[in-house]
Amino acid sequence: DTGVSQDPRHKITKRGQNVTFRCDPISEHNRLYWYRQTLGQGPEFLTYFQNEAQLEKSRLLSDRFSAERPKGSFSTLEIQRTEQGDSAMYLCASSSPRGGPADTQYFGPGTRLTVL
Amino acid sequence: GIQVEQSPPDLILQEGANSTLRCNFSDSVNNLQWFHQNPWGQLINLFYIPSGTKQNGRLSATTVATERYSLLYISSSQTTDSGVYFCAVGRNTGGFKTIFGAGTRLFVKA
Numbered sequence: 001d002t003g004v005s006q007d008p009r010h011k012i013t014k015r016g017q018n019v020t021f022r023c024d025p026i027s028e029h030n031r032l033y034w035y036r037q038t039l040g041q042g043p044e045f046l047t048y049f050q051n052e053a054q055l056e057k058s059r060l061l062s063d064r065f066s067a068e069r070p071k072g073s074f075s076t077l078e079i080q081r082t083e084q085g086d087s088a089m090y091l092c093a094s095s096s097p098r099g100g101p102a103d104t105q106y107f108g109p110g111t112r113l114t115v116l
Numbered sequence: 117g118i119q120v121e122q123s124p125p126d127l128i129l130q131e132g133a134n135s136t137l138r139c140n141f142s143d144s145v146n147n148l149q150w151f152h153q154n155p156w157g158q159l160i161n162l163f164y165i166p167s168g169t170k171q172n173g174r175l176s177a178t179t180v181a182t183e184r185y186s187l188l189y190i191s192s193s194q195t196t197d198s199g200v201y202f203c204a205v206g207r208n209t210g211g212f213k214t215i216f217g218a219g220t221r222l223f224v225k226a
Contacts, residue, residue, distance in 0.1 A: 033214065042202050042216030043159070056213055089157060105149065105204075105214070107159035 002026075004108035006092050012114045013082055020078045021111045025094030032075050033105060034067055035091040036060070043091055049075060082115045089113075118143045122203055122217035129193045129224045137188040137220045139203030146207045148179050150188050153200040153219070162188070162201075193224045 005024045013019050025032050030051050035043035046065070048056040051072040061067075064082075069075040079086055089112050093105040119142040129135055139148070150162040163170050163177040165186065170177050174193075179186040190197055200219040 035216075042204075042218050045213045045215065048213070058213065091159065093159075103147065104161055104164040106161060107151075110157055 004092055004094050004106050006090075006108040006111050008111055009109060010112050010114075012116065014116050015082060015084060017082055018078065018080045019082060019113065020076055021090055021092075021113075022074060022076050023092030023094075023108060024074045025092070026096075026106055027073075029094035029096045029106075030072065031095045031097065031103070032069060033093045033095075034075070034077050035093065037089045037091055037110070038087075046077075079113075082113075084115045087113055087115045117213070118145065118205060118207070118215050120203055120205055120215050120217035122201075122220050124220060125218065126221045127223070129222065131193060131195060131224055131226050133193050133224075134189070134191045135193060135222070137190070137201050137222075139186040139188070139205075139217055141184050141186075141203075141205050144181070144184070144207065145205040147205065148186055149204045149214075150177055150186070151202045151204065152197075153202060155199055159202070190222075193222075195224045195226050198222055198224050 007022045032049040034046040037043045047067045049069040052069050064080045067077045089110045091110045092108045095103040095105045121140045123138045147166045151159045153159050165177045165179045167181045174191045176189045202219045203217045206214040
């Protein structure tokens with residue numbers, strides 16, 4: 001068990017560019033979550049996958065954001081036409097079912113995005 | 117949606133002191149977690165505690181689901197306890213969203 005990994009750890013981009021982040025969950029976990037965290041705030045839920053199915057998507061996730069988990073393993077989060085307001089830490093977490101949809105979640109180190 | 121309020125927002129302790137952090141939530145929940153975010157940004161799960169009491173070393177937590185609050189106790193605080201403590205809740209009905217509070221920022225002085 002190597003924990004949840006995220007790549008890249010840091011990304012600096014110019015406004016208008018597209019960016020893609022990757023999350024590799026703990027291998028036996030079938031639930032995967034994406035969050036966004038800005039300075040001084042708690043993480044905000046973006047989306048949730050159970051296996052390859054995207055079961056929940058926050059209204060915070062505009063049309064410029066898309067997430068996939070094609071084989072039920074790793075997931076990608078893409079932001080198109082980035083804006084300065086997208087600058088944040090993007091966090092991924094995974095869990096395995098134990099009676100509820102948001103069980104013990106294990107977080108990755110995050111990807112810090114800076115949009116210039 | 118569910119509202120999560122944490123108190124106090126900031127806390128400064130002398131090493132060795134005890135503290136209690138509180139989490140209030142506005143509606144019934146099926147799960148509740150406490151996390152510690154260290155100064156490097158890594159979120160560490162402390163407790164999964166939708167109800168009842170749990171203890172892990174110097175930390176313990178109690179959730180009274182019927183009264184919609186949870187408490188995190190830190191005893192004999194150490195400088196390594198510094199960071200931000202988050203409460204996060206979710207429920208099975210109406211979706212799978214997890215809602216975090218704004219956190220309690222703890223600084224433990226040596």
